[in-house]
Structure formats: structure tokens, C-alpha cells
Amino acid sequence: MEKTYSKAALWLLVIPYIGLLWPPFYNIREPALFGFPFFYWYQLLWVPITAALTWIAYRSTRHDD
């Protein structure tokens, strides 16, 4: 059970690749945020999202090294 959970958490790390490597999805101006076109704030937003996903993966990893 423990093992399955940890493997599942690692799959979270695939999400940033999906979110960022398909540019047609975010190559738009609207909606803008604080003057930033969508293209810019969307990609900047992936920085904290990726850090959070990695943190979840970290918590479910055994650190025996």
C-alpha cells in the first residue's frame, strides 16, 4: 500500500511536462493578470506548481541514501 502510494506520487512529476510542452494551449493574450498577458503569467505560475508537485513526490519518497 505504502509502495503503491509512493509510485503514484512520482507520476505527478509528469504533469509539468504536459502543462508546458504544448505551447498552442497557452499562446494567448487574454485573460491578462496584473498587466501580464496569459502566455507569461501562465508559465510563471508553473514554477510554484512544479515545486509543489515535487514536494509531494519528495514526501512520499524513502530517503535511505
Place this chain on the structure above:
Amino acid sequence: MTTDINSTALAVFIFFFVLVTVLGFVASRWRKPETLAHIDEWGLGGRSFGTWITWFLVGGDFYTAYTVIAVPALVYTVGAYGFFALPYTIIVYPFVFMVMPVLWKRASDFGYVTAGDVVHGQYGSRGLELAVAATGVIATMPYIALQLVGMTAVLKALGLHGELPLAIAFIVLALYTYSAGLRAPALIAFVKDIMIYIVVIAAVALIPSKLGGYANVFASADAAFQVKGKGDLLLDSSQYVAYATLALGSALAAFMYPHTLTGIFASNSGKTIRKNAIMLPAYTLLLGLLALLGYMGHAANLQLDSANDVVPALFKTLFSGWFSGFAFAAIAIGALVPAAVMSIGAANLFTRNFWKAYVNPDVSDAGEAKVAKITSLVVKVGALLVILFLPTQFALDLQLLGGIWILQTLPALVFGLYTNWFRAPGLLAGWFVGFFGGTFLVWDAGWKPLHLISLGGEPFTVYTGLLALAANIAVAVAVNAIVPARSTVQA
């Protein structure tokens, strides 16, 4: 742009430069080991760096002075396309999280210092080891040279022209790296990174208010691109594949370089590396904001000789003398940390995978450290000569090729961590095809790292590094399947 020297800016600049020079020399006593005459101590800081030191060191070494100058310059020139550096430096970390602790463990268990050591240990092939080590050294040399390009841009903005200031800065760097090894850039990285954070946070908070807010910054850039007829705030649909493949290829290549691997091998545990994969994206946020300085250059109506001047010119125009001096010092010191780690990484490769392998297999620990120290000096002098006597474009072209070259070492270095199926002949053949095929495609495209592909429909451009990697892996698999296992020489 005026060329006269602002004495306040220069004084602040010199103050910080002297401060880090002192730190560089003091570093040989920091976390003092029993002896520095061992390559593990000189070249890897004793493999003892914890979470925070690793964070500052890898951050300071991966986000280089060239990045600080060149990314905003590219964004200034071409717009959205230059932003590929942002997805690149985000998706690199899940990869680091998964792969680098495994690689660290392998290196730590067997006492490996370089990528060449790891490959030789896994496959017992001197040929593959040499291919990986030589690729590392030649990919790193132009990268060091480009740190000097970053430094030249700020020296120019300070009014310091000519080659002497650059030469002095580099010789000072060479001397303390020689004496303190990896401890010097690790200690300096603390100062440098904190300075860069202050500069960027001040810039992104204050500059837009002077330029009428972010909406106006984007609008001015948009208007400037319309007038020029080149560049855009969004990607053209023909750039989608190039943007994504550049981001992915660069991310896979980033931690194959000797300087980034040195930072990984120098850390004290796999856990330290995993924690850093969570914490290092803080620098990515910084990079993304920094890239926007390119657009601010348009909003401030800067008249530039070269796009590389956009960041220094912006600080000089919008900030007081002392703060621009501080900012320039941050960028110049930002060149020293990666240049030091790169020269150490290259020196480790030369020592372990060439000197020890071919010249003197019985070299002592102290002898190894000595060879590495001298090599680090030679490497830095070489980079300085390249910048002084060859056109800058030459270093730029080589660095671009360097990214494609270093990516070709990925199969040899990483696949063996997960499977024993691959053997040296296949990987060497794959490396050969990727390395020379990639070089040919870049040359064929007029020194551009993008290759036009047409699969029946609309043609699109792909990052050549990723194409070469695909060919590399295909050849490695094919040769490995054909060549019988017995023909592999076991060392």
C-alpha cells in the same frame, strides 16, 4: 549611452569585487579538510555540501552571468520565443529529482568524480569514457568564454573599456580557484546569489512603476516589435515545435555538463539533491522576471549598440549610481562562480579520464589534485585567450554546439543507472552519430540549432540537439541488438 565613468558606481563595484576576492582566498580554510591535496577535496569540496550550500552553489552555477545578460537580450530582440528558457528551467527539476540522486549514489558508492568515471565504471570501456570526458571538456570551454562576454557587458557599462579589467578579474579568479578549489565558488555563491536576488527584486518592483506599469511595458514592446517587423509578444504557430523542443532538449542537457554535475557530486546525500529540486525553482522565478527586463528595455526607449547591453543600460538609465554599481557587481561576480565551477569540472575530467587513464595510471591522490589545479588554470587562460583574440560570435556558435554535444552523453551516463542491457559498442556508435550528425545539421543550417522538418504537411523546425539524441538512441539500440554480448571487452 555615455561612456564616462560614474565614480560612485565604480567604487561600489570595486568594493564588492574585492570582498569576494578575499572570500575566495579565505575559502581554502572554510570547512577545512585534513588535506586539500586530494581531488575529492579540491574538486568536490569533500562531497560534504548540505542543502543550503548546494542550493547556492548549483543556483549560482546554473543561472550564469551569460543567462542574466543573454536571456533578456534575446527577449528584447525576438519576444516570446526567447522565453523558452522559462519552461526549460522548470521541467529540468522533475528530471533532476528522479535521476540525479541515483547518479549521485553511484558516484558516491564507487568514489567517482566525473561523468567519465561513471561511464568507465559501468561499461569498462576506455573509448566510451574518453568520448564522454572529451565532450564534457569541449562543451564547457566556450561556456566559460561566454561568462566573459557577460562580464564585458557590465564592465563596458561601467565605462571600463579595453581588455585589462577583464584579464585582471579572470586572473584573480584563477588564483583563488587554484588554491581553494570548489570551496571558493561555493562560498562566493552565497554573496553573489543574495546580491542577484536583491537586484532582480528591486528591478521588477521599481522599474515598471517608472515605466507606467507592466501593462505599458508589454504594450511598448508590442509596439516596438510592430515597427521593427520582427519579434512578437506571442509565438507564431510555426515556432511551437521549436519552442517546446528547445525547452525539453535544454532541460535534458543541463545536468550533463561538468559544472552542474560537479555541484551534484559535491552534495552530501540523495536527499539533499531531492530537496534542491524543490528549492531551486526559486531561481527560475528570478530568471522569468529577469527575462522581462528585455521588454522594459523597449518601454524605456533604450538605444543600444548590441542587444547584450539591454540589462546594463536599463540599470544605468533608471537607477542611481550606487545601485547600478551594486547591480553590475552582482552580474560580474555572477560570472565568476560558474566560470570557477566549469573550470574545476573540466579539470576533474582531464585529470581522471585522460591523465590517470593514459599518462600516469599510478598517480597519487596528491598528484591528482595537483594535475587538476594546474589544468583549471590552463582552462581559464584558454577561455580568456579565446575571448581576447577570436570573434565573440565564434564562442557563441561553439556554446550552441556545446549544448547539442553534451546532450549526446545522456544515454551513456543515464541509461546504465536503470538497465544493464546497453553495452559500450552500441553507446559509442550512438554517441558518434549524435555528435557528428548533430554538428553537421547545425553547420548545414548556417550555425542555427534548429532543423526544418517536413512530414508531408506544414514544415516545422525542431531543436537539433533533440533530433541528434533520437538518432543517438536509435543507433545505440540497433548496434546493441546486433553486436553479440561476448564481443564486449570487460575491464
